[in-house]
Structures are given as C-alpha cells and as structure tokens.
Amino acid sequence: MCRLWMIAFVAVLCTYLFFRWLPPLEPFSPTLFLTQLLFSPFRTWLAFACFLLGVAANGTLLSIAVTGTMRLLSGRLPRLGQWLLSLAALGHFYWAFQFHWRLAALFFVFSFFYGMMTLRGRQTMPHRWP
Secondary structure, eight states: OHHHHHHHHHHHHHHHHHHHHSOOOSSOOHHHHHHHHHHSHHHHHHHHHHHHHHHHHHHHHHHHHHHHHHHHHTTOOOOHHHHHHHHHHTTHHHHHHHHOHHHHHHHHHHHHHHHHHHHHHHHHSOOOOO
16 A cells, blocks of 8 residues: 555656746747757656656556446455545646646556556456466
8 A cells, every 4th residue: 555655645746847947839830849859858758757657656556446447336345545545646637737738648647558558467467466
C-alpha cells in the first residue's frame, strides 16, 4: 500500500510539473516554442521527463482502477483500499482538464494506453516459480 501511495504522489506531482514547466502553448507559435527549447532546454527536457514518468504512474493507477472495476463487476471483491486510492488519485485529471484540456487529453490517452498494455501483460504472464 505504501508503494501505491508513492505512485499516486508521483502521478500527481509529475502531472503538475509537466504543465508548469512546458513552454507556453496558447496561442501556439513554433518560433516561441523553439526559442524556449533553445534558451531553457533544461526546463523543457524536465517537462518531457515528467511527461514520461507521469504517464507510467498514471497508467499504473488506471490499470489498478480497471482491474478493481472488472473484479467488482464480475462479482468478486476487489482490493478495496487500492481500488479507492487509485480512483481518488486519478481525480487530478479534473484539474488538468481545467488547466489545458488538449494537453490533458493527450496525457490521459497515453496513460490509458500504457495502463491497458500493462493490464494485458498482468493477465497473460505465467506465475513465477520460486
């Protein structure tokens, strides 16, 4: 459960930092974007790193939420604490969509696909033998 708290914290923090450190996109100007990339590359690359780390963390939360929902719909009891924490942690997407809906949609789509890929891998991987 401590690992899930850490994943939720990383997901929220990386989402915030991605939106904070990304160069201004409204109105989008390629020259302004490239100027920001050239004159403050560290900030831009940190935003891209936060994007990748945030996608992985949000994908894990989405995978746990979908797994818990599938277990609940099939009549089995999900791990209630993990399921509720992952659903609550995904609430930060509301803030992200209020801030910049296009980037938030892109962020959510990448997170969703990553989460579904890891979900598929969890279901088909054989159990490890000791």
